[in-house]
């Protein structure tokens with residue numbers, strides 16, 4: 514029998530449910546396939562840095578699979594619809610008996626997978642899908658009345674309870690197979706998609722590097738995570754998001770490694786704080802399945818469609834470029850523009866600033882983040898934006914508005930992070946780093962740094978008014 518593993522955002526050989534299942538039958542001929550779909554990626558605003566990370570990780574995956582006796586084939590076509598046609602042709606040509614793949618939960622991806630199942634089943638190919646990019650399958654953690662939770666805290670409580678009862682299995686890599694490999698592996702031709710180099714020290718591609726970082730993080734840093742995770746000047750978080758978004762790492766590997774190093778975590782202890790973030794990740798994935806409209810540019814709270822967003826390209830550009838005149842916002846945007854990653858606290862601050870200080874539609878921010886982030890992930894990004902914009906499930910209420918200056922003072926007191934990204938503030942003393950123009954005026958200094966593009970207090974009032982009006986209108 515020939516078994517095909519269709520790899521998508523599960524670029525690893527360890528704890529890969531589809532790969533494991535395909536390899537169960539010892540004498541099956543197992544082949545793997547990755548299909549690049551640049552046109553579709555463009556529609557989904559995939560960042561060129563993520564494309565580059567995938568590209569590098571694929572090379573490593575091809576070698577890792579070859580070491581197990583499995584060939585990774587590669588093909589490029591325009592979009593999802595073309596990929597279904599190609600899969601059908603590939604299965605015919607290679608006489609595939611069974612296809613194995615791991616689910617993706619976004620709407621277009623699910624449509625593609627349903628079309629694939631229909632097409633291949635007609636062709637006589639058995640198709641098996643697996644819940645793999647989550648700790649527990651969407652739909653498996655519900656309220657007493659069998660509904661999806663809309664509030665995170667009870668969801669996470671129920672989640673932990675489920676995990677205490679039984680842990681999801683973490684599968685090893687398959688055993689090496691006695692298949693003969695071709696002399697040369699199929700060429701992985703460069704994607705027809707813009708690729709942008711990223712710092713391999715910060716985000717080493719591939720599964721081995723992801724596992725190494727996970728191990729190191731769970732040994733010690735996870736214990737300081739509760740105090741350090743909100744301080745962008747420190748390297749206090751795992752920086753594993755790109756690995757989880759592209760599947761060079763699975764959340765079950767995170768959970769098992771965490772419990773190996775910190776065995777009491779499900780009951781108590783400091784490492785629970787990090788586990789909670791993994792549960793947030795699952796929460797947003799479960800929500801996508803329960804409410805597919807989230808994938809279609811819809812706010813979760815429909816009344817927020819009435820909010821009269823401002824159309825101000827000048828403000829939007831200033832935000833994108835990190836030139837708003839608010840140091841913490843600008844440093845954060847420049848961190849993302851330059852590295853493809855932004856600290857979580859700063860994602861909250863910059864998203865809040867766009868929506869609540871500039872009254873710009875959160876969907877523009879969501880798209881911009883997606884196009885820049887190396888770890889861009891629809892569920893987490895949409896969830897984060899709808900949280901910040903007060904349009905989502907369990908979102909911040911609209912009248913709770915971050916003050917960008919006090920956020921900066923709280924989380925980057927001395928401006929250590931700000932200074933890294935805003936060299937034009939070098940001469941400003943620590944005590945004035947969050948109000949550089951105030952200092953410059955008092956001291957008759959000239960700064961080559963923009964003045965604040967809006968005044969926070971007035972902006973706040975305006976936001977409260979447009980949200981209140983939308984609520985009233987609905």
Ligand code: FAD
Nearest residue numbers: 750751752753754790794857860888889890893894897898
């Ligand atoms: P850690 O703090 O070490 O957390 C461990 C893992 O848990 C992360 O790698 C991530 O997979 C997950 N996680 C952590 N926080 C969250 C969260 N709030 N929601 C969902 N999952 C979480 N995360 C993405 O992976 N991709 C995105 O596109 C994305 N966009 C965001 C947009 C906004 C506006 C906000 C507020 C948050 C967004 N996040 C996104 C969530 C979070 O900011 C990042 O996951 C985190 O900063 C990644 O750094 P880390 O790997 O060091 O995280």
